[in-house]
Amino acid sequence: MAAPEGPNLAVEITGINLRNPLLVCSGTFGNGREYCDWLNLEGLGGIITKAVTLLPCNGNPPPRLWEVTAGLLNSIGLENKGVEAFLQEDLAWLNRFDLPVWVNVAGFCDEEYVEVARTVSDSGMADAVELNISCPNVKRGGLQYSSSATEAARLTAMVRDAINLPLYVKLSARTADIKEMAMAVEKAGANGLSLINTFPAMAIDVETGKPRLANVSGGLSGPALHSIAVMAVWEVAEVVDIPIIGMGGVWNWKDAAELMMAGANAVAIGTLNFANPGAVVEIVGELRSFLTRKEFSGVSELVDLTRRGGIT
């Protein structure tokens, strides 16, 4: 039965206490500052900041965006100001809020990933690191690691050794067997998983015969990706013992609940933030109503519910 004060939305993953299970995905929320005029950041369960690299990165030439049916292709290419400026200007600013922060770390070789993750960890200003080994928009780094379980595990172990924070690894569904990948990075020391990154995709302008994106291909996000994410979470949750942050085209509270029932311990909202900057806060409220209606005492009861036979 639901407690008189309503269902408990708080969750704890890898020792981090979230007031609710809704985070925002890397790359869709800047570093929080851009959105602070649009919603109360302390209404979020947590923030995953935009990918940061060792040195400033210009990113890919435009056009970087193309909208497809129920989806968005992007090829931003990791544009960011580099870890030093990120720590001083953005992470320090974010620390004034009561808000758990995952820092998404990217690189172009082993050493860069390790160096950035260590710098973030040593700053004492982050709660966790999310290792971005599945960005479809850079030629070096990114997908090169997520296409091989051995490579992914090797990098995970190196970064694990360098930091004192929970380490989440963000995986792509563009792999022969995501279960194998997930087990490999868990064994290598990952403390959690982010599932899933955008899926490599492409669009062509038939009037010109040219690609829509200057980078030719990009990553697909939005509702079109959602059921792929549900399947990935479903498969991986069965074979790992570490927490999963489910993400991929969440467009309403049902999509969030679905990822949790598939096995996710928390959920992150991505592309929806662009259409509705207040989406996370709205979804938290709707999720609370659902839990009340179904007489759940806490949101954690949704986790892996489908494997346990659903609502009985």
Place this chain on the structure above:
Amino acid sequence: MEAAFAAAIVEKKAYGCVTSIVLEMSKSFQAESGQFLHILCGIQGERILRRPYSLFDAASGSASLLVKRAGPGSSWLADREEGEEIDCMGPLGRPFSFAASDRCILIAGGAGIAPIAFLSKKMSAQGIRPELFWGIERGGDYDLLPQLLREELHAEIASQDGSTGYQGTVLELLKSQELQGIDAVYACGPRGMLIDLAEMASRDRETIMQFSFEERMACGIGACKGCVVPASEPPGGYLTVCKDGPVFDGKELDWRRLKDRTWQ
């Protein structure tokens, strides 16, 4: 705290390929020329991004847009009726800036007339009399709008078919005028027009250039880095159209890389 808000359509008028829409805003609404509203066009989940629309006019309590049918999103917006509510964010972006002493010319291409017409009104309110040039393809494309802007803003029109005003492009019209002593050039229009104009205007290094750019946009507030244009500094870097722009000083942009873009 800013927020997305619903604004009711209080007036709608079709001018050929564009539809002017007047939205009812809160009394506290204030906007500068060059700023835009970021609008949700249609069923959430199918078309997923908002569309940026430069303000055609704005005053306390109202905002106007000029919507050109270019695809399903803009067609959806143009089909809304008076009384319907539109989901907006804004006003967003960096506006035009001008000084009362400037002798300036305003140049618009096609639907780029929206922010330029608004700028012209803002300038007039400060006692500046800018010269406004508007290029369109065919005289009939915009129905009575050229005539209205001729009367209201003293706009000079160029049409490529010659059916309205000067026959040729707006830049050919501009060259034919042999203008002297121009302090500042303000423009909005197709990318090619802006590139050609920058080449013309930059011959005089003292001329201030401010151009309003368009690019496909996601967040509208500088977070996603999706809507960028090449920057002059740092080399190889970019500026966001939504937050750093949409109005840029000509010197802020890397025109060589802008020219190289052959994709669309």
